[in-house]
Amino acid sequence: MSMTAPILEVSGLKVEIPVRDTVLRPVRGIDISVAKGETVAIVGESGCGKSLTALAIMGLLPRQARLTSDRIDLNGESLSEASPRRWRKLRGDRIAMIFQDPMTALDPCYRIGDQMAEILKQHRKVSRSAARERSLELLRKVGIPSPEERLNQYPHQLSGGLRQRVMIAMALLCEPELIIADEPTTALDVTIQAQILRLLRDIQRETGIGLILITHDLGVVAGMADRIVVMYGGEVVEAGTCDEVLARPLHPYTEGLMRSIPVPGETRRGETLGFIPGVVPRQTGDLTRCGFLERCPYAHASCAEGSIALRDAGAGHLMRCVLPAAGSGRDPEAWTRHSEASS
Amino acid sequence: MSETVLSMRGVTRDYAVGGAFRKKATLRALRGIDLSVDRGRTLGLVGESGCGKSTLARILLGIEDPTSGTVLVSGRPIQDYERLARARLIQPVFQDPYSSLNPRMSVEAIIGAPLKVRGEGTAASRRTRVHEMAGEVGLPRHLVEAYPSQLSGGQRQRVAIARALIGEPEILICDEPTSALDVSVQSQILNLLHRLKQELNLTMILISHNLAVVHHLADEVAVMYLGQIVERGDADAIFERPCHPYSDALLKAVLPPRAGARLPELGLEAEFPSPVNPPSGCAFHPRCPKADALCAEVDPNPAGIDPVFRCHHPNNFGAAAHPAQAAG
Numbered sequence: 001m002s003m004t005a006p007i008l009e010v011s012g013l014k015v016e017i018p019v020r021d022t023v024l025r026p027v028r029g030i031d032i033s034v035a036k037g038e039t040v041a042i043v044g045e046s047g048c049g050k051s052l053t054a055l056a057i058m059g060l061l062p063r064q065a066r067l068t069s070d071r072i073d074l075n076g077e078s079l080s081e082a083s084p085r086r087w088r089k090l091r092g093d094r095i096a097m098i099f100q101d102p103m104t105a106l107d108p109c110y111r112i113g114d115q116m117a118e119i120l121k122q123h124r125k126v127s128r129s130a131a132r133e134r135s136l137e138l139l140r141k142v143g144i145p146s147p148e149e150r151l152n153q154y155p156h157q158l159s160g161g162l163r164q165r166v167m168i169a170m171a172l173l174c175e176p177e178l179i180i181a182d183e184p185t186t187a188l189d190v191t192i193q194a195q196i197l198r199l200l201r202d203i204q205r206e207t208g209i210g211l212i213l214i215t216h217d218l219g220v221v222a223g224m225a226d227r228i229v230v231m232y233g234g235e236v237v238e239a240g241t242c243d244e245v246l247a248r249p250l251h252p253y254t255e256g257l258m259r260s261i262p263v264p265g266e267t268r269r270g271e272t273l274g275f276i277p278g279v280v281p282r283q284t285g286d287l288t289r290c291g292f293l294e295r296c297p298y299a300h301a302s303c304a305e306g307s308i309a310l311r312d313a314g315a316g317h318l319m320r321c322v323l324p325a326a327g328s329g330r331d332p333e334a335w336t337r338h339s340e341a342s343s
Numbered sequence: 344m345s346e347t348v349l350s351m352r353g354v355t356r357d358y359a360v361g362g363a364f365r366k367k368a369t370l371r372a373l374r375g376i377d378l379s380v381d382r383g384r385t386l387g388l389v390g391e392s393g394c395g396k397s398t399l400a401r402i403l404l405g406i407e408d409p410t411s412g413t414v415l416v417s418g419r420p421i422q423d424y425e426r427l428a429r430a431r432l433i434q435p436v437f438q439d440p441y442s443s444l445n446p447r448m449s450v451e452a453i454i455g456a457p458l459k460v461r462g463e464g465t466a467a468s469r470r471t472r473v474h475e476m477a478g479e480v481g482l483p484r485h486l487v488e489a490y491p492s493q494l495s496g497g498q499r500q501r502v503a504i505a506r507a508l509i510g511e512p513e514i515l516i517c518d519e520p521t522s523a524l525d526v527s528v529q530s531q532i533l534n535l536l537h538r539l540k541q542e543l544n545l546t547m548i549l550i551s552h553n554l555a556v557v558h559h560l561a562d563e564v565a566v567m568y569l570g571q572i573v574e575r576g577d578a579d580a581i582f583e584r585p586c587h588p589y590s591d592a593l594l595k596a597v598l599p600p601r602a603g604a605r606l607p608e609l610g611l612e613a614e615f616p617s618p619v620n621p622p623s624g625c626a627f628h629p630r631c632p633k634a635d636a637l638c639a640e641v642d643p644n645p646a647g648i649d650p651v652f653r654c655h656h657p658n659n660f661g662a663a664a665h666p667a668q669a670a671g
Contacts, residue, residue, distance in 0.1 A: 045525035046496075159614055160392075189391040190552060190596040191611055198606050216525060219598030223606040247602035260530035262559040263599050264582055269559060270537045273530035279495050 005076075006033040007177050007210040008057070012070030015052050015061060015234075022284050026052050028234040034178060034210035039201075041213045041225035041242070045257075047280045049234040050214050054180050057212070058097055059087030075177055093123040096171035100183035102163035106155040112139075113151030116170055123174050138169040142199060161192035168199065175207070182214045197224055218261060222246055230254050233280060233291040236310060240317035250319040252296045259335060274335050290321070297338035298323060298330060347418075348546045349403070349514060350379035354412035355570075356398050360619060368619045372398040374570035376412070377645075380563070382513070385540060385547040387561030387578065389554060389593060391615055394567040396550045400518050403548065405429050416514070427461060434507035438519035440499030444491040450477070450502050451487045457510040472509065480505045480535060497528035501535070508539065515540075518550045533559055554597045558582055566590045569618055569626040576650025586650055586657040588631050625655065 015027035027049040034040050042050045055061050057072065059082065072079040074094060082090075091097070099105040107115055116135040120126050126134070132151070139147035142165040155163055164184065171179050181200065185193035201224060204211055213224055221228060221242065228245045230238040230253065238251040249255045259274025267273070278295040289304040290296070296303070302322055310318050313325035323330060356373040372395045380386045388396045401407045402414060405421060414421040416432055424432070434457075437443040444453055455473045458464060464472070477487050480501040491499055500520065507515055520536065521529040537560060540547055551557050557564060558578065565575040566587060574587040585591045595607040610632035616622050622629050628638040633656045643653045 045527060161614060189615075190554070191391060191592060191609055194596045194598075194607050194609050195611075198608075201606065217598070218526075218600030219604070222600050222602065222604035223598050243602040246600060257527060258600065260527045261600055262530070262533065262555045263601070264555055264558040264594070264597060266599075267559065269562075269578070270541075271559075272534055272537075273559075275530040275534070276527040 006035050006073075007075055008032070008034040008212075009071060009073040010057060010069065012068075013053065013056055013072070014068045015049070015056055016066045016068075017062075017064060018066075024282070024284060026234050027056065028287070030229075030231070030234075030236055032057075032212070032229060034212060036210060037204060037208040038227065039204065039211040039213055039225045040227045040229060041215060041221040042229045042231060043215060043218065043221055043257075044231035045216055045280070048231040050231050051182055053231070054097070054182050054212065054214050058091060058095060058180060059084070060091075060097075089123070092119050092176075093174045094176050095178045095180065096174070096176040098164075098167050098171050098179060098181040098184045101187050102160070102167045103155060105167060106163060108155055111152055111154055112158075112166055116151075116166075116173060119170060119173050134173065135169070138172055139166070141172070141203070142166075142169045143195075144169070160188055161196065164188060164192075164196050165199070168196070168203070172203065172207075176209060178210045178212070179204075180212045180214070183216070184213070185220065186215070186217070193220075200224070218246070218257065230257075233283060235287075235291060235320060236318070237292065237320045238318060239310075240315075244315070244317050248317075250313055250317065250323075250325055251292075251321050252298050252323070253292050256295075256297075256335070277338060292321075297334040345381040345384075347379045348382045348416070349548075350415045351376050351399075352413045352415075353377065354399075354402065354409045354414060356395075356402060356407065357410045370619045371570055371621065372618060373402075373409070374621075376570075376572060378565055378572060378575060380514075380546055380548065382546055383540075383544045384562045385549055385560055387557035387564045388548060388550045388567060389552065389557055389564060390567035391552070393569075393615055393618060395570040395618075396567050397518060399567075400435070400516050400548065400550055403514075403516055404433060404435050430457070430512075431461075431510055432512055433514045433516060434510065434512040436500070436503050436507050436515065436517045436520050439523050440496055440503050441491075441523070443503055444499055446491050448490075449487075450482070450489050450491070450494070453491070453502055454487075454505045454509055457506065461510070473505075476505045476509045479539075480508075481531075495528070496524050497531055500524060500528075500532050504532075504535065504539070508543070511543075512545075514546045514548070516548045516550075519552070520549070521556060522551070522553065529556075536560060554593060566593065569616065569621055571626065571653065573627065573654070574650050574652040576647075576652075581650055584659040586647060586652040586659055587627075587654045588633050588656070588658060589627050590652075591658055625653070627654075 011031045013027060013030040017024045030053055042053060044050045056067050061067055069080045113135055117131040120131040120134060135151060136147050139150055144150055144162060144165050185196050215221060225242040228242050229236055232253045238245060238254045249258050256274060256276040262273060276295050287307040290308045293299050293303050308320050308322060310320045313319050354373055354376040358370040358372055360370045361367040390396050402409050451473050454476055455469045458469045474487060482498060482501045521532050539545060549557060549560055561578045564578045564581045565572045568589050574590045581590060585594055592609045592611050595609055611630045624640045625638045625643055628634040637655050643655050645651050645653050
C-alpha cells in the first residue's frame with residue numbers, strides 16, 4: 001500500500017467555529033493519507049470530529065467554520081487554497097460522497113434518472129441519451145433490478161437499501177479517485193448492510209478508488225478497512241493497520257471502545273461490559289494536557305504536564321499516549337475500579 | 344414454577360393503506376403471533392424493519408388493539424385493564440431519548456409523572472421517591488433539577504428508564520433502547536438494564552435490530568419475518584444452532600469488531616417483500632437459499648419444540664452442533 005503515491009494527502013487539518021464569545025475547535029490538526037484502492041476508516045463517537053473532517057476534505061464545511069491546513073493534496077493538486085468554484089468542479093467528479101441517510105441526500109422532487117443526469121451534465125459534456133446510458137450502466141453495476149424503471153421513479157418509491165445503492169451509483173458516475181462514505185450503512189438493516197458493504201468493496205477492488213469510511217461501528221471497520229484512524233476530541237489518538245489496531249489497541253480510548261462492545265460468542269449474557277465514564281469535554285483553547293485524561297483509567301501525573309504527541313509505537317502503529325506500548329501501567333482491573341468509582 | 348406473565352394467541356393486526364391516490368389495500372403487519380413470556384424472563388424480538396416488531400410492541404403497550412387474537416397479561420385479556428391499571432403493569436422505554444422526553448419538563452417532573460398521574464403520595468414523598476429512583480439508575484443527584492436539553496444521550500435514556508420503573512411495573516418493553524447511543528454509552532445502559540431486570544425480577548421484551556444487544560440481554564429470542572414469528576426458543580440455542588435459514592442469515596450479518604473478520608456472505612438476494620402483498624407459501628422463500636417448489640406453495644406450520652420454527656428445510660435440526668456458527 002505504501003508503494004503507490006497516495007491519492008489523498010492531508011496534514012495539519014484544523015476546523016474552527018466561532019460561537020458567541022469563543023472559538024470551538026472540533027478538528028485540531030489531522031493527518032490522513034489514502035492510497036489507491038485503500039480503505040481508511042475514521043472511527044470515533046459523536047462529537048469526535050470525524051464528520052467535520054470529512055466535510056472539510058469535501059470543501060463542504062458550514063460557512064461560519066474556518067478551515068486551515070498544512071496541505072490537502074488530491075493526486076498532486078493542492079486544494080488547501082482552492083476556491084469554492086474549484087471545489088464545486090471537484091465534488092462529484094474527482095471526490096464523491098456517500099451520506100448516511102439517502103432519503104435526505106437525494107432530492108425528493110426529482111426522478112432518479114434526472115438526478116443522475118444532472119451530475120453528468122455538471123461535469124461532462126454529454127448528450128441526454130449518453131447520460132441515460134451511463135446512468136443505466138451504473139444502476140446495473142450496483143445491482144439494482146429493472147434499472148429502466150428506477151430511472152423514472154422518485155426516491156420515496158425505493159426501499160432504503162435501493163436508495164443507498166442509487167447513492168453509490170451516483171458517486172461512481174464520473175469515476176472519482178476518492179469516495180468519502182459517512183456512516184453509509186448505519187440507517188440500514190443488518191442484512192442490507194452486509195450487501196452494501198460487499199458492493200462497495202467489490203467496486204473498489206475493481207476500480208482502485210480510495211475510500212474514506214467514517215463510522216462508529218468497529219464491526220464495519222473490521223470487515224472493510226485496511227487502516228484505522230481513531231479520533232477523540234478532534235485529534236487522532238491512534239492509527240495503524242486495521243488488524244494491528246483491533247488486535248492490539250494501544251490508546252486507552254480505543255481499548256475502552258473495544259471493551260464496551262458485546263460480541264456474541266465471546267461475551268457472556270449479562271456480563272458487565274466495560275464503558276468509558278464521563279462525557280467528551282468541550283475544549284476551546286490549545287490542549288495543555290491529554291484530552292482523554294478525565295476519562296482514562298490509567299491517568300497519572302505526567303498526563304497533565306503538557307499536550308501529548310502522536311508517536312510511533314512500532315511498525316507505523318501511532319498512539320497519542322504516554323503509556324508504554326505494552327505491559328506496565330495497564331492494569332486490566334483499572335477499568336473495573338474506574339467504572340465503579342464513577343457509577 | 345414459572346408463571347406466564349404475558350401471552351399472545353393468534354394475534355393479527357391489519358392496517359388499511361391507500362385511499363385518495365392509491366388503490367386501497369390491507370397491510371397485514373402481524374399475521375398470527377403466538378408467544379408467551381414467563382416472569383423474570385427477557386424475550387428478544389429481532390427482525391428487519393417492516394417485520395412487525397414495533398407493531399407488536401404497540402399492541403403490548405395498549406397503544407393499538409389487535410385486529411384478532413388475544414393478548415393476556417397475568418392471565419387477563421389486555422382490553423379488560425383500564426388505562427391506568429395497564430400502565431401500572433407495562434411500561435415502555437423508547438429508542439430516541441431526544442424525542443421521548445418532554446423538553447419543557449424537568450427531570451424530576453418527568454420521572455415523577457407516573458406517580459402524579461395516579462395521585463400517589465404527597466409531593467414530598469414523590470420527590471423522595473424520584474431521588475431514590477434517579478440514584479437507582481445512576482443519574483447524578485444534581486441532574487434531577489435539570490431539563491432534558493442539559494443531558495447527554497445516555498443520561499436521557501437513564502431518565503426514560505427511571506420514569507418507566509418508578510411505578511414498579513412488571514413488564515418493561517424496550518424498543519431499540521440503545522440504538523441512538525454511542526457504543527461506550529450503550530454498554531452502560533445494557534449493564535443497567537441487566538442489573539435492574541435481576542434486582543426487580545422484571546419481565547422484559549427487548550426489541551432490537553442489533554443481535555449483539557439481544558444476545559447480551561435476552562433469555563429467549565423470537566425471530567420475526569413479515570408479521571410472523573419464524574423461529575422462537577432459548578437464546579443460547581438459537582445463537583448456537585439457528586434452525587430457520589433467516590435466523591441463520593441474521594446471525595451471520597453480525598460483524599464482530601475483531602482483527603481478520605471478513606464480510607459475511609448471506610445468500611439473501613431479493614429485497615424485503617411488501618407486507619401488503621406477501622409472497623405465497625413461506626413468506627421467506629423468494630430470499631431463501633434453500634427454497635424449492637414446496638416452499639413457494641405451502642406455508643410451513645410451526646415445528647420443533649425448542650426452538651419452534653416455521654421452515655420446510657431447517658438447518659441444524661437434530662444435529663448436535665454447527666461448527667460455523669460456534670466460531671461466528
